[in-house]
Amino acid sequence: MASRLRLFAAGPTPGADGNSDPNPGISGKAAAGEREGGAKRPEPPRREVTDLGGGSEVVHLQRFVDREKAWEWFDYLDKTIPWNRPELRVFGRTAQPRDVCYVADEGLPDLKYSGHQPHAHSWDEFPVLKDILKAVHEALPGSCFNSLLLNRYKTGADYVSWHADDEPLYGPTPEIASVSFGCERDFVLRKKPTKSQAASGSGEAARKRLKLAAPQQQHSFFLKHGSLLVMRGYTQRDWQHSVPKRAKASSPRINLTFRHVLT
Numbered sequence: 001m002a003s004r005l006r007l008f009a010a011g012p013t014p015g016a017d018g019n020s021d022p023n024p025g026i027s028g029k030a031a032a033g034e035r036e037g038g039a040k041r042p043e044p045p046r047r048e049v050t051d052l053g054g055g056s057e058v059v060h061l062q063r064f065v066d067r068e069k070a071w072e073w074f075d076y077l078d079k080t081i082p083w084n085r086p087e088l089r090v091f092g093r094t095a096q097p098r099d100v101c102y103v104a105d106e107g108l109p110d111l112k113y114s115g116h117q118p119h120a121h122s123w124d125e126f127p128v129l130k131d132i133l134k135a136v137h138e139a140l141p142g143s144c145f146n147s148l149l150l151n152r153y154k155t156g157a158d159y160v161s162w163h164a165d166d167e168p169l170y171g172p173t174p175e176i177a178s179v180s181f182g183c184e185r186d187f188v189l190r191k192k193p194t195k196s197q198a199a200s201g202s203g204e205a206a207r208k209r210l211k212l213a214a215p216q217q218q219h220s221f222f223l224k225h226g227s228l229l230v231m232r233g234y235t236q237r238d239w240q241h242s243v244p245k246r247a248k249a250s251s252p253r254i255n256l257t258f259r260h261v262l263t
């Protein structure tokens with residue numbers, strides 16, 4: 001389906017929340033295109049805003065971090081994070097589809113998802129995560145993330161199945177900021193079935209009837225190395241997202257999802 005997409009190019013750009021964008025882009029060196037002798041003014045990364053309707057929105061900065069810095073952060077995370085691969089219960093089945101780790105401020109309520117309660121590491125153990133968090137806060141004025149779920153997809157066989165990050169501890173309209181490093185993967189959003197659609201029956205026949213009656217709205221984003229994608233508003237209430245398996249994706253991808261746990 002056609003997305004309702006707004007593009008904001010260089011210069012102070014209004015964010016979805018009406019804020020201007022002071023983020024000059026995260027770079028380990030001077031930005032390309034800077035004129036010699038001129039003022040050092042790296043171009044802000046272009047942000048694409050997709051209005052999903054009904055108060056849900058996705059903001060995508062494909063070049064949030066430059067390639068060099070992004071590889072530096074990838075290597076650090078790949079080597080330093082104490083990755084573990086828990087057995088998650090997804091729709092009654094156990095699966096081990098990716099490596100994970102959880103970092104959070106002290107004293108927050110515990111996170112529990114898919115039958116798994118991860119140990120909360122401290123930000124102090126991983127100084128680079130504090131740098132990445134700072135860059136995300138600068139790109140998203142008004143944001144205040146206090147927890148982080150890290151995912152590592154070793155190959156294209158690793159994935160995250162359809163879900164919404166709609167745990168009550170995030171509140172009704174959470175902002176979730178997702179930074180990607182390494183192998184480029186698809187990120188897909190689909191509209192949750194409405195209550196009446198869900199009530200129309202279960203099983204393969206009902207699913208087929210539903211598909212014919214109302215093709216499910218879907219949006220796809222290609223998450224590049226060094227990109228930032230933000231889900232806002234009612235996206236977790238009304239939509240599900242996934243990173244599907246991809247046979248052709250042979251190298252690892254690391255993804256960081258920053259969240260705010262209500263206190």
Ligand SMILES: O=C(O)CCC(=O)C(=O)O
Nearest residue numbers: 149151160187243255257
């Ligand atoms: O890897 C991604 O891009 C998404 C991860 C995700 O949805 C999650 O951690 O809840």
Ligand SMILES: [Fe+2]
Nearest residue numbers: 163164165241
């Ligand atoms: Fe998620």
